[in-house]
Amino acid sequence: MNLALRDIRHNLGRFLLTCVGLSLLLAVVLSMIGIYRGLVADALTLARAPGADIWVVESGTRGPFAEASRIPGDTREQIARLAGVAVAGSVTFQSIETFHRARKLRLQIVGYEPGRPGGPAEIAGGRMIARSHFEIVADQRTGLALGERLRLGRDEFTVVGLTRNMVSSGGDAIIYMTLLDSQALQFELAPPAARREKARGAAGGGIDTVNAVLARVAPNASAIEVAEAARRWKHLSAMTQGEQETILTRSVVEKARQQIGLFTSILLLVSTVIIALIIYTMTMDKLKEIATLKLIGAPDRRIVALILQQALAMGAIGFGFGAMLIVSVKDYFPRRVLLQPEDGLMLAAAVILVCVLASGLGVRLALKVDPATALGS
Amino acid sequence: MEPRTALAGPDGPRGRAVAPLVELRNISKHFGAGETRVDALRDVSLDLHPGEVIGLLGPSGSGKTTLLNVIGCIVEPSSGWMRLDGETVYDEKWLRHDLRALRLEKIGFIFQFHNLLPFLDSTDNVAIVLDMARVERGAARARAVELLDYLEVGNRRNAFPASLSGGEAQRVAIARALANRPRIILADEPTAALDSQRAGIVMDLLRKVARDQDAAVIAVTHDEKIYNRFDRILTLRDGRLDGEEREIR
Structure with missing residues (x-):
């Protein structure tokens, strides 16, 4: 009993x-x-999605997540030529807040070069970006639907693909766009501001700046040695994927x-x-x-x-x-x-x-x- | 009514030559020491024979409950000697360590407020004693039903204690006390919560049990209306059995 x-x-x-x-x-x-x-x-989502082995950032920084990092756009070419690098791609990251359908959207914009490291790991719906401009891949958490149009800055973008659970360390949903669009969104001034800058004699300056270059190494190459080479010969900071993840978990969200x-x-x-x-x-x-x-x-x-x-x-x-x-x-x-x-x-x-x-x-x-x-x- | 000693003679109270079920010799029990010492029992000697129903009276604090606890092997005496159902269980110290098993085996308890387990129905409240004695479940329930029928509450076998009347609950409690066929039944104010009619019925049942099972029943009571249902009445005063014992029947 x-x-x-x-x-x-x-x-x-x-x-x-x-x-x-x-x-x-x-x-x-x-x-x-x-x-x-x-x-x-x-x-870790944002850092793992590109499937990179090495993160190359501005010298003396631990960017692009823990600290700000800005490097010239042609850095990717230098990194791609290093021995042991299979492929490299430039990326930009920026936070943006916009209103869409009468609600506030906080977004993390990732600019990447289609066909190179930096884009979404996989697509849950629709397709990857295929055109050079005005296409975006958005995370489902944005509430955007395929084919929907979203105004960012001075341009309107069409959602061509959707990802799942792609968010930044701050919890903001990620939107992927081409590097060119992201650079324009981040660095290009509005016409009145550009005229004002020109009037005060400021140099026009290019907008070919990126936040980081991501590289994948060849199958038999060592990521540590390639990162060391980038540091020594290119005067840049370089971290392996493991080091970047450690920075994210031990510094950014610590x-x-x-x-x-x-x-x-x-x-x-x-x-x-x-x-x-x-x-x-x-x-x-x-x-x-x-x-x-x-x-x-x-x-x-x-x-x-x-x-x-x-x-x-x-x-x-x-x-x-x-x-x-x-x-x-x-x-x-x-x-x-x-x-x-x-x-x-x-x-x-x-x-x-x-x-x-x-x-x-x-x-x-x-x-x-x-x-x-x-x-x- | 004639004065008698609490130690019945070798012939027993009704002239039968039977061994006592309960034998106490010079049992004393004190609590505390020095100035705070309280002598709850002083040199109590007592014999209870099979078939006897004994009433234990006395004013509050006289040691009735302590005596019941001593016989029930709940409280250890301070000195003396005690034999239960032919087995010496105390001789200046406990001679058995498994006192709970001893209680399960030899003693049935009936409480003032029945103390049935509220989460078991009548049958299981009785069968639990057999379950603890490792009797097979079917046999235990059959015995429980048999006892409930014997005590005329078989129609309430599936009822939970909360839905039983006071009299019914007390009968179920008696059935539980009898389940393991103990030969010593200790009752603490068994009729205190009952009206005089039901109190009489319960006492008649105890008498029937004592007779049918050759058991000895000792009941602490203040209930004057049931005095005539006892074979003998023992009175405790200041921890002593007073010399006068009333033989009722």
């Missing part, structure tokens, strides 16, 4: 309500872990990562205390029954099983509901919530461990109950 199950069945409403409360708490914990993972994944990590730890701690309190209270409610059981001869293992099984059932149901809840609402979060199976399993294991430890309090209380209290009560 399973006493834990019988007690749960008898107080099913109350038990389920407790489980729902716990599941909401665990859903918050799971969502925080997902937000943490999403933050790191988002930060504070946010720490903040979320700390908050998640606090939530886990709070959850532990709450689970312990719930189990302790559940045990307190059953002291008379426990005393009676002891008096009529129930061995300690039956009483321990009663408490432990209920604690584990509560943890399992709470975690199950919580996981289902967060899986069903995660796409409605403004930023990506990345739920990984291993995180779920780790949290489940942590919940089980917490339930076992927390039930220790209840078990201790139950084992101290004097069976004599059943008499005369």
Whole structure:
């Protein structure tokens, strides 16, 4: 006869309500872990999409994400000629805010040379950019549809392709356009401003500036050696893909990562205390029954099983509901919530461990109950 | 009514030559030490025989519950000697370590407020005792139903305690106390929560159980309306059984 199950069945409403409360708490914990993972994944998305081996940026900087970097457009030719480089491409990055269909859009614009590194890794709908001007590939999070037109700067662009989950480290959806369009958008002045600059005698200056050059190395070449060559002979800063990812996660999103990590730890701690309190209270409610059981001869293992099984059932149901809840609402979060199976399993294991430890309090209380209290009560 | 000693003679209270089910010799129990010492029981000696239904009276604080706890192996005496159902369980110290198993095996408890487990129906409230004694589930439930029928609450076998009347709940509690066929039944104010009619019915049931199962019943009570249902009434005062024992039947 399973006493834990019988007690749960008898107080099913109350038990389920407790489980729902716990599941909401665990859903918050799971969502925080997902937000943490999403933050790191988002930060790496932009850097990983081009599939580059080397990032070449302005000398003395750790750009283009951690610091500003501006290098001449012809740098790509110099890098492409280095031994071991298979292909290189120039890229620009800029944040932009615009209004479209009466709503604000915050975008990360990536300019790249079609056919060279820097473009989207894959297309979820439509096609890649095929023309030199006025075509864009937008992420689904922008809410733009294929064929839709979007005004950016002084020009209007047509959405020809869609990507999925391509966002910047700040969570802004990414739009890809040709390098020429992005340079015009970033550096070309509006006619009145250009006239004013010309009137004050400022040099016209070209707009062939990029933020970074991305290179892929040949199959048998070493990215580290190519990066070293770029640093030594071209007087530029060069990082391998691994170094760029480290900069992104350890510098660009470090504070946010720490903040979320700390908050998640606090939530886990709070959850532990709450689970312990719930189990302790559940045990307190059953002291008379426990005393009676002891008096009529129930061995300690039956009483321990009663408490432990209920604690584990509560943890399992709470975690199950919580996981289902967060899986069903995660796409409605403004930023990506990345739920990984291993995180779920780790949290489940942590919940089980917490339930076992927390039930220790209840078990201790139950084992101290004097069976004599059943008499005369 | 004639004064008697609490130690019944070798012939037992009804003249039968039977061994006592409960034998207490010079049992004392004190709590605390020094100035705070309280002597709850002082040199209590007592024999209970099969088939006997004994009432235990006494003012509040006289040691009735302590005596019940000692016989029920819940509280360890400070000194003395005790034998239950032919087995010496205490001789200046416990001689058995598995006192819960001892209770499960030899003693049935009936409480003032029935103390049924609220999450089990009547049948399982009775069967749980057998379940703990590792009796197979089907057999345990069959025995439980048999007892509920015997105590005339078989029609309430699927009811939960919250839906039972006071009398029904107490009968289920009695059935639970009898499930493992204990020969010693300890009752703490078994009729306190019942009206006089139901109290009489419960006491008649206890008498029937004592007779049918050859068990000894000892009940702590303040309920004067059931005094005539006991074979003997023992009175505790300041931890001592007073010399006067009333034989009712």
